[in-house]
Amino acid sequence: xxxxxxxxxxxxxxxxxxxxxxxxxxxxxxxxxxxxxxxxxxxxxxxxxxxxxxxxxxxxxxxxxxxxxxxxxxxxxxxxxxxxxxxxxxxxxxxxxxxxxxxxxxxxxxxxxxxxxxxxxxxxxxxxxxxxxxxxxxxxxxxxxxxxxxxxxxxxxxxxxxxxxxxxxxxxxxxxxxxxxxxxxxxxxxxxxxxxxxxxxxxxxxxxxxxxxxxxxxxxxxxxxxxxxxxxxxxxxxxxxxxxxxxxxxxxxxxxxxxxxxxxxxxxxxxxxxxxxxxxxxxxxxxxxx
Amino acid sequence: xxxxxxxxxxxxxxxxxxxxxxxxxxxxxxxxxxxxxxxxxxxxxxxxxxxxxxxxxxxxxxxxxxxxxxxxxxxxxxxxxxxxxxxxxxxxxxxxxxxxxxxxxxxxxxxxxxxxxxxxxxxxxxxxxxxxxxxxxxxxxxxxxxxxxxxxxxxxxxxxxxxxxxxxxxxxxxxxxxxxxxxxx
Numbered sequence: 001x002x003x004x005x006x007x008x009x010x011x012x013x014x015x016x017x018x019x020x021x022x023x024x025x026x027x028x029x030x031x032x033x034x035x036x037x038x039x040x041x042x043x044x045x046x047x048x049x050x051x052x053x054x055x056x057x058x059x060x061x062x063x064x065x066x067x068x069x070x071x072x073x074x075x076x077x078x079x080x081x082x083x084x085x086x087x088x089x090x091x092x093x094x095x096x097x098x099x100x101x102x103x104x105x106x107x108x109x110x111x112x113x114x115x116x117x118x119x120x121x122x123x124x125x126x127x128x129x130x131x132x133x134x135x136x137x138x139x140x141x142x143x144x145x146x147x148x149x150x151x152x153x154x155x156x157x158x159x160x161x162x163x164x165x166x167x168x169x170x171x172x173x174x175x176x177x178x179x180x181x182x183x184x185x186x187x188x189x190x191x192x193x194x195x196x197x198x199x200x201x202x203x204x205x206x207x208x209x210x211x212x213x214x215x216x217x218x219x220x221x222x223x224x225x226x227x228x229x230x231x232x233x234x235x236x237x238x239x240x241x242x243x244x245x246x247x248x249x250x251x252x253x254x255x256x257x258x259x260x261x262x263x264x265x266x267x268x269x270x271x272x273x274x275x276x277x278x279x280x281x282x283x284x285x286x287x288x289x290x
Numbered sequence: 291x292x293x294x295x296x297x298x299x300x301x302x303x304x305x306x307x308x309x310x311x312x313x314x315x316x317x318x319x320x321x322x323x324x325x326x327x328x329x330x331x332x333x334x335x336x337x338x339x340x341x342x343x344x345x346x347x348x349x350x351x352x353x354x355x356x357x358x359x360x361x362x363x364x365x366x367x368x369x370x371x372x373x374x375x376x377x378x379x380x381x382x383x384x385x386x387x388x389x390x391x392x393x394x395x396x397x398x399x400x401x402x403x404x405x406x407x408x409x410x411x412x413x414x415x416x417x418x419x420x421x422x423x424x425x426x427x428x429x430x431x432x433x434x435x436x437x438x439x440x441x442x443x444x445x446x447x448x449x450x451x452x453x454x455x456x457x458x459x460x461x462x463x464x465x466x467x468x469x470x471x472x473x474x475x
Contacts, residue, residue, distance in 0.1 A: 050470060052310065052452070056414055059450070063420035067365070076355045076365040076418040076438075114364055116355045116438050127325075129437045158370045158393070158415065190463050191370050191393035193415035245471030249392065249414060251310075251452060252466020282416040 010092035011146035013290060015101035018093075018148065021288050022105025022136075025152035026081055027113035029286035030073045033064040037258070037283045040221040044195055044248075044255040053253030057195075060248070060281055075282045078115035079154030081106045081136040082214070090146035103134045118157065139211065151218060153285035159196065159278045162188035165210060168272045177202060177274055178237060184276050185241050185257070190250020193280035197221070197259045198241065201275040204265035213275035216261035218285055225262055234260045258283075292450065298346030299387035304409050307453050309460035313411065314448040319348040319390070321442040323369055326433055327377040334384060341432035341441055344381060348388035348411075353438035354428075355418070363428040363444070365418030368392040371410070375399050382406040390451055394463060404459045411451035412462075424449045 038061070045057045067074040083102055095101075110117055110133040119134060120127040137155075164184045168176050181200060188196075201213030224231035237260045247253020258281070267273065295303055297317035307313065320342055322330065333340055351371055355364025371378075371391030378389060379402035387408050392415040395403075403410060413421055427445035434440045454462045 050466070052312070052466075055312070059414045059417050059420060063414070063417035066423065067419040070419065072358065072361075072419050072422070073355050073365040074419060075416045076353060076367050077369070078355065114356045114358045116353060116364070118353075118438070129439070131437065161370065189394055189467070190412070191372065193392065240473075243472040245467040245469065245473075247466060247470055249412060249452075250394075250463050250466070251412075251454075252462070252468075252470045254470060280416055 008090060010090055011088075012092050012094050013148060014095035015093055015098055016095055017290055018098065018150070019101045019105040019108070021150055021290060022083065022102050022152065023109040023112065025150060025286050025288055026106055026109025026115065026154070029152050029284045030078045030113060030115055030154055031071050032068055033074055033282065034285065036221045037281070038064060040258040041195070041281065044258060048248065048253050048255045050247055050251070050253035052251050053248040053255060056248040056251060057255065073115055074284065075156060076116055077118065077156035077158065078110070079156045080119060081133060082153045082155050083136045083138045084151040084153070084215070084218070085138060085140045086143045086149040087140055088145040088147045089142050091148060099138060102136050102138055106134050106136045107132045148290040149287060150290070151285055151287040153218060156280060156282070159192035159280040162192040162278045163276055165206070165273065165275045167206070168274055170270070170272045172272065174233065178240070180274055181237055181276055182240055182244070185278070186244050186246070188278060189246055192278045193282070194246055194250060195248055195255045195258045195281050197261065197279040197283050198237070198257055199277040199279060200260065200262040201277075202262060202264045202272070203267040204273065205268070206273055208265055209273040210275040210277070212263035212265055213277040216263045217277055217279045217283065219261045221259045227264070230262050230264060234262050297348055299348060299409070300346060301407050304387065304407055304457050307409055307456055309453050309456045309462040309465060311453040313451050313453060315348070315446055315451060316448060317446065319350050319444050319446055319449070321352050321354070321444060322349045323351050323353050323439050324373055325436050325439040326441050327374050329433060331377045331380050334380060342443070343385070345385035346387050347385070348390060349381070349386060350413075350444065351389065351391035354422070354442070357428070361422070363422050363425050366422045366425060367418035368413040368415055371395060378402065382408050395455060400455055400459050400461065403455055404457060407457045409453060409457060410455035412454045413449070413451050421449065
């Protein structure tokens, strides 16, 4: 937007609006499973060869239906609140501190939505539950325009704990990447609540690769990377993961993963970092645009 | 077809359960996860009286959501059992017969299950809303300051679980995987 003098005008947004949106997203993301995940689970029922595996998948589908109907959390692990914030550069925030506004939204959402508070105040000393599920894990990027996009992705501990990072050598090549992914999923077995979604970041620096691995989990199931070579690797890895035999809940079967999503980034001449972020079948995320 | 089992467990009931069986549990079970396990084991080592008698009992590894008004309990699915591996054998030596969770157990836990004629069940991870519907009563009996990690006494009706490790040491996670694995190694 420009004013009559030709200067760019800033759109004012009060941070209270952000608090309200974050509160709503915390609750809705935890109650309602995204439609693409539901459809992928329905597809998995048809493909599953194990009868016990089929029963488990039907339980999972039934569970999300109960959650939707009764407006209750799909899973008791309502996660840490991971927030992807895309802030338009023509937005001027007023009325308070942005990060505090997001935390207040999390505080209200987890209280008013009867969600479990899972954050402890320190990671290895007393580990006292903070009681309000803050702080949110906030990833902010500045983008063009005068809007704010907020994606809220609650992340449970069980699948996060099975995630892994490797600083591979460039000479390890695509075979090295595949081996690392298959070993990680095989070792995780039943722990991350399969069927899982596997988010993979390749390239960048240590923090960049883990961040793009997490972002990969937000992709709609059935969509592939726009680079056909990467898309092909996604398909190959999905098939090989589903040949591991782990199956729904690890009881044995074909449907170990619903999707493999890879994001890549340019890397240092010396490096080929690979991050694997594992997501359980309760693949929750919801977005809003202000 | 699921087998129907009433708690507490006995050696005879456990003898009739095998890895892969689907079971509906009825009666009283107790909750406990990381922090509660640490405390229970500390109490045992100090010779203190536990908040519940362990003999024949089942502990469900869960940290439920808070109950909404009108609900008995919030969503209540299993957490990853492996984090309780360090404590589980001591509890089994003190009478615990069953554990409900999800995910892999250590060899030490498997050995203790065989030795103490115990059993490890899995509930469907991520099915917290479905499982909560089978919980008819819930009461915090210890460590309320731990919030979701407190010990609850639950009364369940047809609580669905699958036997993963039976008292012979058969492990569904291994058996199932071998059956469907298509990997040339």
